[in-house]
Amino acid sequence: METYQDLSRLVSPRSIALVGASDRSGSIGARALENLMDHSDFKGDVYLVNATKPEVAGRKAWPDVASLPSVPDTALVAVPAEHVLAVLEQCGEKGVRFAIILTSGFGEAGEEGKAAEQTMKEIVARTGMRIYGPNCPGLTNITERLGFTFSPSFRHDLRGGPVGLATQGGGLGRNVLQAMDRGIGVALWSSSGNEVDLQVSDFIHYMADAPDIKVIATLLEGVNDGRKFVAAVQHAARKGKPVVVLKVGRSEYGRKAAQSHTASITGSAEVNSAVFAQLGVVEVDDIDELIDTAWLFARGMPRQGGALAIYSGSGGTAALCADMVGNAGLKLAEFAPETLAVLRDALPSYAAIDNPIDTTTAVMAKPELARTCLQAVCNDPSVSLVLLPQALEYGDITKLAADITADVQKESPVPMLPIWMSERQGGAYKVFADAGLAPVRSISKAVKAVERWMGYADWRARADIDFKPLMQTAARPVADVPTRALSEPEGKAMLRAAGIAIPVSRVAATLAQARLLAREVGYPLVAKVVSEQIQHKSDVGGVVVGIHDDAGLEAAWESIHTSVKRNMPDARIDGILLEHMAAPGGLEILIGVSRDPVFGHILTFGLGGIYVEVFKDVSRRMLPLSATEAEAMIREVRCFPLLDGARGKPRRDIAALTALLVKVSDFVVAHGDHLVEMDLNPVWVGVAGEGALPLDAVIVMEQGEGGK
Amino acid sequence: METYQDLSRLVSPRSIALVGASDRSGSIGARALENLMDHSDFKGDVYLVNATKPEVAGRKAWPDVASLPSVPDTALVAVPAEHVLAVLEQCGEKGVRFAIILTSGFGEAGEEGKAAEQTMKEIVARTGMRIYGPNCPGLTNITERLGFTFSPSFRHDLRGGPVGLATQGGGLGRNVLQAMDRGIGVALWSSSGNEVDLQVSDFIHYMADAPDIKVIATLLEGVNDGRKFVAAVQHAARKGKPVVVLKVGRSEYGRKAAQSHTASITGSAEVNSAVFAQLGVVEVDDIDELIDTAWLFARGMPRQGGALAIYSGSGGTAALCADMVGNAGLKLAEFAPETLAVLRDALPSYAAIDNPIDTTTAVMAKPELARTCLQAVCNDPSVSLVLLPQALEYGDITKLAADITADVQKESPVPMLPIWMSERQGGAYKVFADAGLAPVRSISKAVKAVERWMGYADWRARADIDFKPLMQTAARPVADVPTRALSEPEGKAMLRAAGIAIPVSRVAATLAQARLLAREVGYPLVAKVVSEQIQHKSDVGGVVVGIHDDAGLEAAWESIHTSVKRNMPDARIDGILLEHMAAPGGLEILIGVSRDPVFGHILTFGLGGIYVEVFKDVSRRMLPLSATEAEAMIREVRCFPLLDGARGKPRRDIAALTALLVKVSDFVVAHGDHLVEMDLNPVWVGVAGEGALPLDAVIVMEQGEGGK
Known part of the structure; x- marks a missing residue:
């Protein structure tokens, strides 16, 4: 768990020092001063610091932070880049809690700037003072109207x-x-x-x-x-x-x-x-x-399973909006009989009262009808949001409709979202804006926003809010450590030791031994070359499948040795892996684990081959995985129907696959600190009850204790 | 080829009759009159027609169309719905060429209105007068400033x-x-x-x-x-x-x-x-x-292979825009050395001069630099459009930048597209709008527009502009005609007759005959039940694959008869189809033809099963297909790599597949008038040189001469 420092005294300081306060018009120091003194409601103490002038803009100025009569909560630093470090040293020494550095010309400007930033980090570590910036426009606390910024826009955006x-x-x-x-x-x-x-x-x-x-x-x-x-x-x-x-x-x-x-x-x-x-x-x-x-x-917060209403005065507009709602997979509400009764009563016979509602222009003549209709729609139990696509600006007519909408919104907890589709903005737009209804400018954008809003409700319903991601190795660059790819038998042994079912296999050093071991493994079997130098065994003829008897085994032995020697004469053959062959007809999936420099170990699940490569059809999770989350990621891929028994094919062993994903996750948790990469591809998935078996395993470890 | 009547005298009539002209304020007749007389630049003769008043708005009115002193090119009809048909009859009789019916209350209002529309069609057929409407807001010829409309907005949108x-x-x-x-x-x-x-x-x-x-x-x-x-x-x-x-x-x-x-x-x-x-x-x-x-x-028209420039004064904005350009698959221009030299010279060292350009705020201080930079970018030979994402409204500063942009645009044929991302609209927005640069309101919308614009250039480069679509049966509703599904042998025989290669097959009535015919067909073979009553042969156990010898054939014969009798006791078995089995390892694709009520026969191509069902990965074309277009539709599916030899697999016989698509198209052309549906699924596709063979064929014909 990360610890976070309370930032209240940065966001709302009791006292502040403006270092580099200036009255030179247009300078950062002058603009910051103006925002602080003239446009902010700052009620605490303000200390101006200026190295050369005893007075700035008619107020006393101190020559440096060290000489301030008391310790400000926050220092707002607006001095030129070359003086910033010295100011920070003084601030840190004085006990200032936060420094906001408005000045630019650091990390973004080149090597020298990067070095200065390193020094800033050291000051933070040494003094405990926290730094905000550099190269930033400042901090704007609008609730309290405090602008620690040089932006001339501050006063306008409040x-x-x-x-x-x-x-x-x-x-x-x-x-x-x-x-x-x-x-x-x-x-x-x-x-x-x-x-x-x-x-x-x-x-x-x-x-x-x-x-x-x-x-x-x-x-x-x-x-x-x-x-x-x-x-x-x-x-x-x-x-x-x-x-x-x-x-x-x-x-x-x-x-x-x-x-x-x-x-x-x-x-x-x-x-x-x-x-x-x-x-x-x-x-x-x-x-x-x-x-x-x-x-x-x-x-407003979304409700899982909620549905939308569309309310418009134009049939074409209502249809276009309904179209996009449908394409986004969102649901239009089926109105309750009471709602329909109100609409039927209020609107002319040629209006559409089924969702989407097309009031026709009838409501223009009698605006109070709009109020009645909108209230009924907002009160409908299945409606969780009302879309109001408005194709046109029509002066007073649209203004009146907007007034009514804003009125109804005041009484209703169901958000109404006006979609202002016209380029022309008149009184209605302003009514919507002033009422905080923030019209969206196109139907597609509105529908996207609603889709995301609704999606959040789905997430909350299924989320494990207390999930503790692994992230052992996050932010440790992979490039910095030497790594080693385990041999297939070695990798599979580790998996087996972790309780992951793997086809029975043995490594044979000689053909004679192979014949004996084949009895233990059981025909049919697969033979694969074992060699530290060979990553892609198939590419060098190092794999023979479908071996059914001793004769086949001998042929395979011969073939692998010959091919490998021809293709990679320098590779040392450490033996031949004999592995019991999975039943034909299994579905092949892949499970991968990679180490993201930002978020640590990420598990990727997908169906093998073309699905992943062409359709990018995979799901990903930070680890560790719960069984719920493992099953969710299986169901999330678009080709899940293949696993679920689409087209009359048998349903695959999803329970075993779920369990396997969780075991892989546990494996990563156990070895994560040293695990760089892991690729189980293919994983054979049988029909329900038959299990899920990794047929190949590539595991790359950091060299060290965990990876030898 | 459709024939189209010249509409010049509708769009720009020499004379017009307003039927239902009125001076009752707010009525459709009054509003149409006002638009015509007060807000249009109409120079021809205007005849007002009013059944009851000899004078309307101070002008002479005629009682009906029949009594007009000459024949107007166009009649603008604004009478109540119940009088419309009578007016149209008179117009047709008089020889009026076009009638615009503003009145509503017809097809959209119910059965009575639909009947009236039928009568209108008869008037058109009988008199040759063309009808525009009904239930429409009218026609607006802005170039000549002519409003044949009751819309009070006409005068504002010119x-x-x-x-x-x-x-x-x-x-x-x-x-x-x-x-x-x-x-x-x-x-x-x-x-x-x-x-x-x-x-x-x-x-x-x-x-x-x-x-x-x-x-x-x-x-x-x-x-x-x-x-x-x-x-x-x-x-x-x-x-x-x-x-x-x-x-x-x-x-x-x-x-x-x-x-x-x-x-x-x-x-x-x-x-x-x-x-x-x-x-x-x-x-x-x-x-x-x-x-x-x-x-x-x-x-401006797009150029195939053209690239974009992004020009912004904010680094974050430039990056966001570049991000979306990349995600859309569009290309950023690599600037010529001369362009880079100008930018390097004009902008500060910390500006980004590589595309996307981030001028930083430097150009705010020296606006003329913006002119120099923009001109250089527009003159760059690889740039075919310049995106100008503008995150903020900054009053005079942004206004000046917009003025410069509009100036540069005047001299440059390369379109510059401002993206006005701010809610606030000041002088700059107005400058862009007045100059016809029509700012787009979000980066994503701008990028979409550019993507489509560029896509058109690609289409033009490959399009057969003189393509003559088949559409024999377009607009003939399928539901109206009785149809018949051909049996598999019957369908395949038709295909074979059309020169489409089909696996060798024979139909056997008895087991003894089957043994003989199996010699002609050649093992391995597939046996399938033939029965008019059975559509889905596999579902009733009517298919056995992989028959290698006489013993297998006997077992299959027995199995099919038993299964079918158990599953569909009433089905008459007309024989067993013996078909030579395609070599294993072929890729299976599907070819479908359906009859769209609007556009006629549409051919669908896709990889079988899951690709089509889950990923909707198909391509479609109106027929007939040229070889070029056939190959294009093969290459268009996302899983084309599967055919093209992805992942070390062999490349499939794309030439044969292309030829097959063209032959299917020819087949549809030959039988199209009666062909309702066709489904070749699966089609076996071998490796290059092995060909492409439909393994199953469902053909549905209209009953009649073509389909017996």
Whole structure:
């Protein structure tokens, strides 16, 4: 379990020192000063520090931090890069608890900057002072209206609300704040820049505890410390607060650009997404989707099995929206008879009262009908959200409809989500925005947000919130340690010792011994070359299958020796592995374990060959696996029907496969510290009752005690 | 080939009669009159017709169409529903060429309305007058500023431009027009309502010829006449004009809603999409995507193999955009050395000059640098479009940048696409909109539009623009004719007669005969029951495979008779089919032909079993198939690597498979008029040189001459 420091005195300090306070117009020091003194509601003590002037902007200034009359909770550092380290040393010595470094020109600028960041880390370790930044736009506490930032936008983006926003860079974070104009509200924005010390994870953790925050939106270029991230999002889950994430670096172009931008480790997109899904972190694809989705959570929590209503005044619009709802696999509510009765009564005969509702233009003439209809829909027991696609701006007519919607929303706990499809924005849009209904700008984006919102309810229903991921070796770079691939017999012996069923096998050194051992193994059998130098046995003719008798065995013996000698004359043959052959007709799956530098050991499950390679049809989990989670990952692959007995074929032994996944997970837990990679491929899966047997096993260990 | 009537005198009539002209404020007749007289630039003769008043709005009115002093090109009909048929009769008799019926209350309102529409069709057939509507908002010719519509919005949405918009319903069409506020321009909007006569296809065809139109955007709830639609979009393709389509009814909810809204046949979503792709019709998923994509074509045509540039002032934004470009499979340009030199010179050392470009905030201080950089990027030979993701509204700073962009665009043929990601819209947004740069509102939507734009260039490069689809039986409902499934030997005999290789087979009536015929067929063989009553032979134990000798044959004979008698005691066994068994190790694929009510015969290709059922991994084409197109559809399935020799497996006989697809197509052409369905499943595909053999064949014919 990670320990997190309480950040209250950073977010809401009792006293603050602005180091590098300036009255030179446009300078970072002057802008930070202006935000603090003129645009913030800061009620604590402010100390200005300026190395050369005794007075700044009409206020006393101290020459350095050391000479301050008392110890501020937080230092806001706006001095040029070359003075930053000296200021931090003084702050640390003085006992300052937090330093926010606005200055840039460090890790992102080159080697010298990276060295300076190393020194910052040392100051943190030595003094206990926590550092926020450098190369960041600052910290914005909107709930208390405190701007520790040089941004001239601070004063414009102050609509408070229940979203906690944790980003690394500034530009995209500010974009979220500008969405305040359509009704979203933010409690706190942290933008931790180069993250020499405090990271996004620290703020996710803080926000999980903050009473003014209901949902956490985060934007990651990279996760620098997987362990901290996992602990933080699990803390949020325990507190019932969804975390919505936009992760940059999911394609090669994006990875390259993000790395050059922040020097973050972007990590494997597949692993990141799998970990997010496992931990209930709601992943989105674009910044507007981050806003839409987070705001939906801020407005209300989803209910598992809930259904949607669509309410529109245009038949085509209603149909288009219903279309997308269906394509997303979401459910339209079947209205209760009472709801239908109200709608039938209120609307003309040519209106559609079945979901989706097309009121036709009738409600334009009698707006109060809209109120009656909307209330009935919101009160319907099966409706958990109402989509209001609005194709057109029609001045006062649409404004009135928006007024009614906002009114009805005040009385209803069911969120109504207006979809403002028109480019034209008039009074109605403003009504929606002012009421915090944050219109989404296209049907497809709205449906995506709702899909994610609903998906969270499904996750919560099945999640093990107290799951403790292994992550033994997270953040230990694989490249740094020498590794060794175990031979197949060695690897299988380890698996067998761990209680994993493996086909009976023996290693024979001579043909005579092979004949004897074949009796123990039992025909039919498979013969495979054993050699430390040979990784891909089939490629060198080192495998013969379907050996049914002694004659076949002799032929195989001969064939393997001849082929291997021809293909790899230098390889030393340590023997021939004789293995009982699994019954034909088994289904072949694969189980892989790899060590992610951010999140530690990840288990991958999939059907062998083409399914994995062409369709990328696999499921992944951080370890350890519970039986529930193991079965979930089996059921998650699209080709699960193959295992489940599709097309009249027999159902496979899913119980045995589940048990095998759990045993593999236990094996990794036991050896994880040294296990680099593991590949059971293929694993033979028989029909129900026949079991699941790894037929080949590649295990790569770090060299050392665990791996010899 | 469909014949299309010239619609010039509908779109731009020399004279018009407004039937039902009124001065009762708010009535359809009054609103149509106002649009025509006060807001249109109509220079021809206008005749007002009112049954009761000799004067309307200060102008002379005639009592009926019959009494008009001359024959107007077009009648605009705004009388109540119960008078419409009488008015149309008079118009037809008078020799009016076109009638636009604004009135609603017909097909969409019930049986009586449907009957009235039938009468309208008869008037069209009898008089040659063409009908537009009913139940439509009218026709809007923006190029000439002519509004034959009752819409009070007409006067507000008059930004001309090269988009032709053809819709059925009105609401979503008007939504496209409101996008004029972000810079799009429209030449003509047709909204053909219930389409008793003129359809969307008629307008696509007209727009293909219209000199003021460069790209056609269309919104379909259903395609009522596949043949007309295909001819129209092919005409557009020949004229070099892309057609962009949003088709409603792609999920069950959407189909249901669209049908109740317009009574259109929504058709199979999969077939629609396949036909669109085959004909180069660019399909989109949402109305905003329709606008974005169409406008991109209006601004410039894509170049095959072109690449993108990303230009931004925020590193995080540039990285996010690059990420999505990569995920979409689009290419970022590698800048020429000259481009890089200009950028290096203009931008600070910490800027990113490699694509994506992050200028950093440096250009804010020196805006002229932005001009230099943008010009260099537009001039780079590999750049065919520049994405300008803009995360923030910063007042004058962003406005100035937009001014420069608009300036540079004037000189450059390479489209620059601003992505306005902020909710806040200031001067910059207006500059982009006014300059016709139509900012897209999110990165993901912009990337989608560009993906589709680029995809069109790929289509044009490979398309057979003069492809003549078969569509013999399109629009002939299958349900109306009695059908018959041919027996397997009968079906195979037909295939063999058509030159399709089939395994050697004979039908035996007795076991003795079977022994003799087995010599002709050759062991190993397969035995299958022949019975008109049995469709699914395997399910009743009617198939035995792997028969190697006479003993096996006897056992099979016995087994089939016993099983079938037990499972289907009433089925008459007409014999046993003995078929030479294909060599083991072949790959199994399926070829299906179905008859779509809209587009006629559609051929489906896919790998058998799970690939089709779970992954929906198939390709589809309208027939007939050329060899090029046949090979394209083989290569198009995701699991093509399986055929192409993935994972060290042998490459399959793709040439034979291609030839088989073409022969199946020829077979359908020969029998198409009566062929209802055809299912070759499995088709055995050997390794290169071994051929491709249908192992089973189900052919369903209409009963009649072709199918006996």
